[in-house]
Amino acid sequence: MQSSNRKRSLSPLPRWLTFMALGLLAWNTAAQSETAGTWTAVPNQVIRPVARTGHTLVNFNGAGVLYGGRSPSPGSGSVALTDLWEYTAGSGKFSRLNSTTPLPPARSGHAAAASGIYMYVFFGAGDDGGLLQDIWYYDDFRHCWETQVPTTVQRPAARMEHSAVVTADNRYLVFGGRGAGNTLLADLWSYQPIPRTWTPLPDFPDGGRAGHAAVLLGGRMYVLGGTSAAGVQNDVWVYDPAQSSWAELTSDGEVPGRFTGSAAAAADFGSGSGGQILLVGGQDETGTDLGATYSITVDPTNHLAHWTRQADHSAVYQAAAAAINRPAGQGAAQNLLLFGGSANGTALDQASLYSTFVAPPPGVDLTGNWLSQKATPKGTGAKLRWTVTGSVSVANSGTVKSGASILRFVLSSDTTADAGDLLLKQVKVAALSAAKTKTVKLSVKLPAGQSATGRYVLAVVDALGQVPETNETNNTLASAQF
Numbered sequence: 001m002q003s004s005n006r007k008r009s010l011s012p013l014p015r016w017l018t019f020m021a022l023g024l025l026a027w028n029t030a031a032q033s034e035t036a037g038t039w040t041a042v043p044n045q046v047i048r049p050v051a052r053t054g055h056t057l058v059n060f061n062g063a064g065v066l067y068g069g070r071s072p073s074p075g076s077g078s079v080a081l082t083d084l085w086e087y088t089a090g091s092g093k094f095s096r097l098n099s100t101t102p103l104p105p106a107r108s109g110h111a112a113a114a115s116g117i118y119m120y121v122f123f124g125a126g127d128d129g130g131l132l133q134d135i136w137y138y139d140d141f142r143h144c145w146e147t148q149v150p151t152t153v154q155r156p157a158a159r160m161e162h163s164a165v166v167t168a169d170n171r172y173l174v175f176g177g178r179g180a181g182n183t184l185l186a187d188l189w190s191y192q193p194i195p196r197t198w199t200p201l202p203d204f205p206d207g208g209r210a211g212h213a214a215v216l217l218g219g220r221m222y223v224l225g226g227t228s229a230a231g232v233q234n235d236v237w238v239y240d241p242a243q244s245s246w247a248e249l250t251s252d253g254e255v256p257g258r259f260t261g262s263a264a265a266a267a268d269f270g271s272g273s274g275g276q277i278l279l280v281g282g283q284d285e286t287g288t289d290l291g292a293t294y295s296i297t298v299d300p301t302n303h304l305a306h307w308t309r310q311a312d313h314s315a316v317y318q319a320a321a322a323a324i325n326r327p328a329g330q331g332a333a334q335n336l337l338l339f340g341g342s343a344n345g346t347a348l349d350q351a352s353l354y355s356t357f358v359a360p361p362p363g364v365d366l367t368g369n370w371l372s373q374k375a376t377p378k379g380t381g382a383k384l385r386w387t388v389t390g391s392v393s394v395a396n397s398g399t400v401k402s403g404a405s406i407l408r409f410v411l412s413s414d415t416t417a418d419a420g421d422l423l424l425k426q427v428k429v430a431a432l433s434a435a436k437t438k439t440v441k442l443s444v445k446l447p448a449g450q451s452a453t454g455r456y457v458l459a460v461v462d463a464l465g466q467v468p469e470t471n472e473t474n475n476t477l478a479s480a481q482f
Contacts, residue, residue: 037269039293039313042087042351048094049085051347052340054108054160057320059265060119060140063088064322064337065097067121067138070108072347080106080127084138087337087351089327094351101144104136109160111177115170117141120148120193122174124160131158131180137193148196155198156189163214165221167241170194173201173221175239176209184208184229188239205246206237213264215277220300222266224279225259232258232285236296236305249298253307256294258285263316263338267323269295270333270356278323278336278354281316289315289343293354313352316341329397329435330357363470365398366405366432366461368477371439375452375482386446388424392459392477393439396432398470405429408463409442411450415478417458422450424457452482 055069064087073079082104084097110124110132117140123132133155135148162177162185172191179185186204191197204223212226212233221239225232234256236249262282268275277296283289293310319341323334336354340347373390388411396402407429410421424444432438440459446452459477462469469475 036310037354037356038311040353040355042092042353044350045093047096049083049339049349050081051349052081052108053318053342053347054110054125055081055320055340056110056112056121057263057322057337057339058112058114058119059267059322059324060086060114061117062325064324064339065114065119065138066094066320066339067112067119068107068110068124069320069340070347078347080108080125082106087324087339089325089335092327097138097143099138099143099145101146104134104145104147105132107132109177111162111164111174113164113166113172115166118193120164120166120172120191122164122172122191123156123158123162123177131160133158135191148193150191150198151196152198154200156187157185159185161210163212163223165214165216167216168219171241173216173239173241175214175221175223176204176212176226178210184210184227190241201239202244202246204237206235206248209233211260213262213279215264215266217266217275217277217298218300222277222298224264224277224296225262225282227260232260232283234258236298238298238300238303240300247300247303249300249303249305251305251307254294254309255307256290256292256309259283259290261318262290263319263321263341265321265323265336267334267336268332269323269336269354270331278310278321280313280321280336280338280354281319281341283317289317291315311354313338313354315343316348318342319348326355326357330355333357360398361470362399364396364400364402364467365469365471365474366394366402366467367397367471367474368392368394368437368459368461370459370477370479373457373479373482377452382448385448386450386452387443388446388452388457388482389441389443390457390479391439391441393437394429394432394461395437396434399434401433402431402467404431405462405467406464407440408460409444410458410460411446411452412456412458412478413454415456415458415476417460417476421458422447426463429461454481456481 052069052071066085085094107124119138121136159177186208188201190199213224223237259282264279266277280293339351371391407427409424412421457479461475
């Protein structure tokens, strides 16, 4: 929506509108502070998933699990698949997952989501193109497939190109898709594996939708783009299970053109916003393959979606994506794993990773964290004395061995070390190799008259500045406030 260019009077804004504007400005500023990432191709293995489209890729306990789809087949056009693969960040490779029970019928255009040790697969199109109405789940503990028959007569119709997400209370939300006769569907359903019941929820207000991307973020389901009766869209909608209601979000920032068949996932990808959506690829309304990558931060309270264009991927349509854990040593944020899809009508077997992790420069980086801390008073009156105990892990998160350093423990009224703090103890820490840690214990009785109430103990790593570091801002480790 474009704003008017007409001049307006400069009368003061009402106070409520001023506060609202300031709040939206603060949100928008935070939304724009995202960290850009880079795409890296995953080296192809000899044994790997074949090229495909119409498959699913989900986060299954931190790994990316790939299932099904349709692959080119010499002499027969294409064939539906029922193979299952797992990609882990630690190995950097795909490995085939086997089953001790019969496999589900091959399919593509299905939807999948995982919770705990189970990944559920809903519907899709079989090898002959016929629509399926079945439910299967893979048990990661027993390594087997099982089918599940609902106990309710009322249930969704067979479909493909729909979506599925799973909520924290283990409800699978299945939305939209294409039904019999290529009908665009607008219905939303909740499936609970125990007791195997389908429950209809409010229909999508904008009519049938297929080929959209859907993710769960902050307990809400977000639906992005896809194909409606009016054509390809670029809108963002949110369904709130707590309110059982739909709402359309207003988009700002670098809003893309219309898209369908895009891949998306939601997680903390290291932007500092705590959680956002990444969307990549798809096709526009002319059928042109897209390669743009966008991050979307959402404000469901004010119904806002802020788009930021990130590093582009090569053009790809109907790929699948999942947020997966990063390798050890790369922080708690996640990477986006993308696999398959098609480019100019040719199915692909390439995997790619989108990551915001930046390897530290060569050098030493001493830091650490508190493992435990406790402050205990003993005695009364003039004999009251406090004893502070705990332990700190000192780490060299750099790439080069450090020299010896000094660790100081000080009592402070805040979390910043300064000359007014009370020195409690000083410990020599031996040289640390890269990625190594050392635990230092603390047990000290405070001077008479000194109370630990409301104070912190700061562990100051390399307190004398003896070791040149690549990062000098992470050396002060504050305990919890006593």
